[in-house]
Amino acid sequence: MATYPSVRILLIDDHRLFNDALKTLLTTQPDLTVCGQVFTANDALPAIHRLTPQLVLLDVNLQGVNGIDLGRQLLLHFPGLRVMLLTMYNQPKLLEEARQAGLHGYLLKDATTDQLLTGIRTVVTGGTYFSLNEFGTSLPDDHFGDDFARRLNLTFREVEVVQLICQGLSSEQIAAQLNLSVDTVKTHRKNIYFKLGINKVADLIQFAVKQGI
């Protein structure tokens, strides 16, 4: 039986029960210590300051906040930190975005305990561990420069509009809320649809739900 270096882990996930359960599971591994758990994105930075974990396990689905964005921020503030995403979304696009953001791992909540432990140990020893369900591990590195490259790269404003659309607001209501002209909102809408390769609210909401709102 190999012995592993001791690792302190922080959990960030607003599903308390999952958080608790995961914590208990990890405590069965002598080398893995859960040094804390927080439930909101706001609590993340202070907690890392206080607890100085080596690894953060991060849900993508944090109360309106995108876990990947949070991960990016964490890396900015704590360059030595290892960050692994935990998500229920079996989405190559999401995985790719996480990789792009410089995160160190992507694991499905659907994963087995073995995968989790292997993933953690790979990531804390300086490796990366990205895994999905049945589809290939990574995308081919081609198709740069054309329309495809621009897809999925929503701007800040566009993401904002996506969120409001998904809350069921009409273009008019969104315009009122953001202090914009209805036409501007419609333009954003068009651009979003183009980038995502869709053409209906229905598609958009499905997309958004899979990304974690």
Add this chain to the structure above:
Amino acid sequence: MATYPSVRILLIDDHRLFNDALKTLLTTQPDLTVCGQVFTANDALPAIHRLTPQLVLLDVNLQGVNGIDLGRQLLLHFPGLRVMLLTMYNQPKLLEEARQAGLHGYLLKDATTDQLLTGIRTVVTGGTYFSLNEFGTSLPDDHFGDDFARRLNLTFREVEVVQLICQGLSSEQIAAQLNLSVDTVKTHRKNIYFKLGINKVADLIQFAVKQGI
């Protein structure tokens, strides 16, 4: 410290990691034994036959299948069985539907460990335990007979239409697929919206996603 009667529990949840973690957490309680875990609705009935648990903890979100429907079936086959739902959806409507279906508990994955344990012990001793986040625990028992009572009771055809709408089909495409007139589809749409108290595709899809498609 009170002592509790010993209870055997079966987990049904296709999030393996959550399942595993929850299992480990429950094993810390001397009275609560996890006698098995399955990941698909199909495996549920055979597993209960084989393992004869007293309690089933059931996710609502089982690979396209509605956990509440599965729960209903389980109760039909095993009248003595206790069934508690575990879900991430803080939805009074869902809770009410679970209660209606004769299930014994409804707990958020967002719940604390304490709530989970209390819930389990309440349910196995013959009680029921329904809880949401911050809103009141149960609905007042009035408003029967009027429009409200009809809400949320979608007919078979209506559910079919909901599914197609959520796949992003237009009324016209749905009509083609089901061999109906567009007007009929629109009528279904109107009735669905009325029953759910909504008035937009966006709302409908949000609703559907929360129900587990």
Add this chain to the structure above:
DNA sequence: GGAGCAATACCACAAAAGGGGTATTTTCAA
């Protein structure tokens, strides 16, 4: 045998969404 519901279908009108453009200002990095 009639009340109630599910499923079907039609009409008409108003309100949004979707698709095609073009154009101005701001911002930011090379």
Add this chain to the structure above:
DNA sequence: TTGAAAATACCCCTTTTGTGGTATTGCTCC
């Protein structure tokens, strides 16, 4: 400091939704 994106805004026109009705046919339950 120049050039590319991002954010803003307008026009026009088509299609789809959403809302308000009405109506017929079966089926089932009491």
